[in-house]
Every structure is written in structure tokens, then in C-alpha cells.
Amino acid sequence: MNSNFEYYKVFYYVAKYENLTKASSVLKTSQPAVTRTIHNLENELGCRLFTRSKSGMKLTPEGRTFYSYVSAGCAQFFKGENDLSNLISLENGTIYISATETALHCFLFRAMGEFNSIYPNVHFKILNNSTMDSVNAVKEGKVDLAFVSTDLQVNKPLRMKKLREYHEVLIGGSRYIELKGRKISLEELSTYPWISLTSEALTRKFLNNYFADHGLQFLPDMELATTDLILPAVRHNLGIGFVPEEFAEEEKKAENVFEIEVEEKLPTRNIILIYDTEYPQSIASKEFQKFLSSQKN
Structure with a gap:
């Protein structure tokens, strides 16, 4: 038997409404097309499914038996379609994100919170990855x-x-309180113990270049795997180190750490969104991107 779901779907609506015109309207097709499909299905099944009269389409005993199975199957298919539609909508959608720690703390947590205040039923699934791992995830x-x-x-x-x-x-x-309250050259600071990320991290390469641009070599005394570990290491007087401004705010207010003014200005950096133009984005993901575009720095 070669019947497909479209045949069953047509049969389901004709049986439900007992009317060819209404079924064709719901299916967004012509009445002759619905009639042909019913004929084809009856021929394949080898029995009549409906009796036709002026009052409409009535199921035969065979038709009623067949309908009990088809209606149950259609209910599951329609529920699946509805659930999938909700999953990709703003009613119950999920957005899958990979982000670096800095992007999360300096931008993304706040943006997600504000977006959820507008669309509270959208969910976020977050992977905390390095820059290159995040790019590869996309x-x-x-x-x-x-x-x-x-x-x-x-x-x-x-x-x-x-x-x-x-x-x-x-x-x-x-331990390094003598550095507070004055501008200090990078050359002088290079004699102090430094804390930084490992050599594989792009942030570390950024700092290597920063030092090299000023004729210095960056040789940290302590290397850590993630940015969020630098702050507690500094607080415990294991050295000095660069962190995003947002990371240090609370600790500076509590006077657990202090900012060291450097004569040579560190270049500004950027939070960057990366996406695949050929990847089918969900409704929720598209709306989140529109929301991000509307935000001011």
C-alpha cells in the first residue's frame, strides 16, 4: 500500500466535518482534489470509507474503524507540530549559545535578563567556551x-x-599598595609578579602584543585557565593582572583590590556576536538578535 500521511490527513478532515467543501477549505486545496484523494485511498484500501448524500459524507462501518486509528495518529502528529512550533516560537522557544566568560559577564547576562523581561517563556541554553571553541560550535x-x-x-x-x-x-x-594612586609605566610594572591566562588564550596573545608594542616581553609568573580565576588570585596577593572592568567592580568597592593606573593605555576590546548565515535560526533566536541590535552600548 502506497498511501502517505497526506491521504490520511484528507480522510481525517472529511470524516471530522462530514463535508467536502469544509475539508477542502481547512486543507487549503480544491474540492475536486479532496474527492480524488478519497477515491485513491478507497482504491488502495479496497473498501468504501464514505457514503455520499445530500446531507454530506458519512463514514461506512469500515470507515469508522479506520477513522478510530487515523484520528489517534493525526492527534499525535498535530500535537508534535504544535509542540515544535512552540519550541521555536517566543512562547516556549530555546536559544542555544556558546560564550566566553568575558562576553557573559560584560554583556550577555544583562542582555538575556532584559530580553526575558519581555519574553519570559524563552529559554537559554549556555555553553561556556573559549573563543575558538565558541566559533567551532557555530x-x-x-x-x-x-x-x-x-x-x-x-x-x-x-x-x-x-x-x-x-x-x-x-x-x-x-601587598602592592605602593602602586595605588599614581600613574606607572608598563616598564616599571613589568618587574612585578603578573597573573594571566595561559599562552593558548587569545586574551594572552593580546597582552603579549600590548607588551611587545612597548618594547617589553610579557612573562607572567602565574598562568590560569579562565579569566574568573585572576581576580581571586590578585585578591590573595599572588600578583597583579588585567581583568575586564565589570569583573572587578564589587571587589574594588569592597576595597579588596584596587585599580593600578598604567601610563600606556590598553586598547579597547569588543564583545562580538558570531552566527552562521546559512543556519536556520528559530523565531526566538531571530528576535534576540533584533533585540541586541536595538541596544545601546
Whole structure:
């Protein structure tokens, strides 16, 4: 038997409404097309499903038996379609994101909170990854969007968009209090113990270049895997280090750490959105991107 779901769907609506005209209207097709489908289905099944009269289409005993199965199947299919529609909508959608720590703390947490105040039923699934792992997650279709904190080049079909600038500040703990309240050259600071990310991190390469531009070599005494570990290491007087401004706000207010003013200005950095132009974005993901575009730095 070669019947497909479209045949069953037509049969379901004709049986439900007992009327060819109404069924064709719901199915958005012509009445002759509905009639042909019913004839084809009856021929394939080898029995009559309806009796036709001026009052409409009535199920035969065979038709009623067949309808008990088809209606149950259609109910499941329609429920599945409805649930899927909700999943990709603003009523119950999910947005899959990969983001670096800096992007999360300096931009994304606030943006997600504000978006959820408008669309409270949209859910976020977040992977906390490095910049390159986040880019690869987009390439492989594992996430809808990536948010990173390092300028980089991406190839089509990937596209990047700068969302906002952020600044890094140099901080120190009580052991280095003599550095507080005056501008200090990078050369003088290079003699102090430094804390930074490992050499593989793009942020570390950014700092290597910053030091090199001023004729210095950056040789941190302590290397850490993630940015959020730098702050407690500084607080415990293990050295000085750069962190995004937002990371240090609370600790500075509590006077656990202080900002060190550097004569040589550290370049501004950017929070960047990366997405695949060929990847089918859900309604929720598209709306979130529109929301981000409307936000001011």
C-alpha cells in the first residue's frame, strides 16, 4: 500500500466535518482534489470509507474503524507540530549559545535578563567556551549564536557583529599598595609578579602584543585557565593582572583590590556576536538578535 500521511490527513478532515467543501477549505486545496484523494485511498484500501448524500459524507462501518486509528495518529502528529512550533516560537522557544566568560559577564547576562523581561517563556541554553571553541560550535551547528570577547576574522558563511566595547583594568591587592594612586609605566610594572591566562588564550596573545608594542616581553609568573580565576588570585596577593572592568567592580568597592593606573593605555576590546548565515535560526533566536541590535552600548 502506497498511501502517505497526506491521504490520511484528507480522510481525517472529511470524516471530522462530514463535508467536502469544509475539508477542502481547512486543507487549503480544491474540492475536486479532496474527492480524488478519497477515491485513491478507497482504491488502495479496497473498501468504501464514505457514503455520499445530500446531507454530506458519512463514514461506512469500515470507515469508522479506520477513522478510530487515523484520528489517534493525526492527534499525535498535530500535537508534535504544535509542540515544535512552540519550541521555536517566543512562547516556549530555546536559544542555544556558546560564550566566553568575558562576553557573559560584560554583556550577555544583562542582555538575556532584559530580553526575558519581555519574553519570559524563552529559554537559554549556555555553553561556556573559549573563543575558538565558541566559533567551532557555530560552525558545527551545535549552537545558534556565539558571543566572544576577542576580535578575529571569520569566513563565510559565518558573520560577526560588534555589539559593544569593553575595557580591561589592571588590579592589585594589599601587598602592592605602593602602586595605588599614581600613574606607572608598563616598564616599571613589568618587574612585578603578573597573573594571566595561559599562552593558548587569545586574551594572552593580546597582552603579549600590548607588551611587545612597548618594547617589553610579557612573562607572567602565574598562568590560569579562565579569566574568573585572576581576580581571586590578585585578591590573595599572588600578583597583579588585567581583568575586564565589570569583573572587578564589587571587589574594588569592597576595597579588596584596587585599580593600578598604567601610563600606556590598553586598547579597547569588543564583545562580538558570531552566527552562521546559512543556519536556520528559530523565531526566538531571530528576535534576540533584533533585540541586541536595538541596544545601546
